[in-house]
Amino acid sequence: MALFRLQGSRVLAVDLTDDAVKARNGSMVAYTGKMTFKRLTGGGEGLRGLVTRRVTGESMTVMEVKGFGTCFFAESAAEINLVRLDGEKLYVEASNLLCTEATLRTGTSFTGLRGASEGHGLFTTTVEGSGQAALTSAGPAVVLRVTPQTPLSVDPGAYVAHTGNLRQHFQSGVNWRTFAGEASGEAFQIRFEGDGLVYVQPSERVTVGGQI
Amino acid sequence: MSQGFGPPPPGFGPPQYPPGAGGPVVHDAHTLPADDNVNPYTFSVHLDGQWFLQRGKMIAYYGQIDFHGLGHGPLDRLVASSFHSPLHAAQWVVAQGRGRMLLADRAFDINSYDLDQGNLTIRSGNLLAFSPGLALKQSIIPGFLTLIGTGKFVAASNGAVVFVEPPIRVDPQALVGWADCPSPCHHYDHSYLRGVLGGVRMLTGLGGLSGEEHQFEFAGAGQVLLQSSETLMDGIDTGSVPWEPGMPGGPEGMAGGGRGPGGRGPLPF
Structure with a gap:
């Protein structure tokens, strides 16, 4: 079984013993031992996944790393966050997903307006199964728990990923004052309700909401 | 398993989570710090009333919080007591309500500071948020803002x-x-x-x-x-000052630095 650990906060080290992980294409920075790097088409989800990704535009080029030894991954000096999944589903932007164990299944799901508000497409990547995944974020992500009593609102530009049984809806604070030049700059938020964890990064991507 | 690398030296990097452990700290609405840092890049405000924020620096919140742009409306009186330069007021947002609110700015380091009947002048781009006990004024130095009073403010730095x-x-x-x-x-x-x-x-x-x-x-x-x-953070507009004799800098654009090293404006006659 592949063993994920952090070497510092910006390099992921994965110990492999004749098993495989899926990682973002080109994210390997070094390795020891004997490894093969095979590019997977369509995010490693077979023909159906390939078609889905083509249609949805949630693009992800992935390689399969297999062998013995330790492989090091990094991406633009972004902070790396480890997530352990025990059968639940992780929703994450393809641009934030660095590496997953080969046992985890990846797919795409519809996000609706939330995706559009983040400046991404209308679709997001899902990771499902049991095992570890590594996410990248601009600055170390803060993990926030959502309970039925304490719903959470997140700026679309700071959202990275979420797990658990969460309903999300789009909350808009746009009113006539936005257009009268008195915008609050926090016009759009995603509201999470239910039970689960949300990962936010201490930095905001440029989003549609951020510019209004 | 080949193991060519030892563990990083103590104190280096983030906490190392042993494999299979719970992973990173999970915060919820009750365990988030009150008016303190969550990590060096994220600050948690315990909001009960109002705070002023620079536009677009809120990343998440629990509770009932509304965000208002500054202008005419129910917050007029608050704004009148905390802002003394209407021209840069448009950069600021009032957060109103109850809850915990997380602030961050492009993954820069964030710190909070307390002022007790004090005054502090800060580069405009570094100031993220402040509590209404403080009054924000335009500094006589172009590109800087001055906070006067008692309260807490949050600043980012590279x-x-x-x-x-x-x-x-x-x-x-x-x-x-x-x-x-x-x-x-x-x-x-x-x-x-x-x-x-x-x-x-x-x-x-x-x-x-x-x-x-x-x-x-x-x-x-x-x-x-x-x-x-020595990397500057982007400044926000601190507003211009109406030119009159006796103003430092020149009549055209205070931030431009006037004319020449002396910064003398034209003679008033």
């Missing part, structure tokens, strides 16, 4: 902030702000550029300059805040 006491000379790019002491003056260290050749060198740069000939000099009692990097 690298950790260092506090030093005057007398001190600091690099202009490393300066974040200063508290309680008089505004700085310029200091030029051109003593090695002597004679005709030195003059030519100073004007043309031929022969090389160290790049550290110009500093800000602080005197008096107080604190000077420096960031541990």
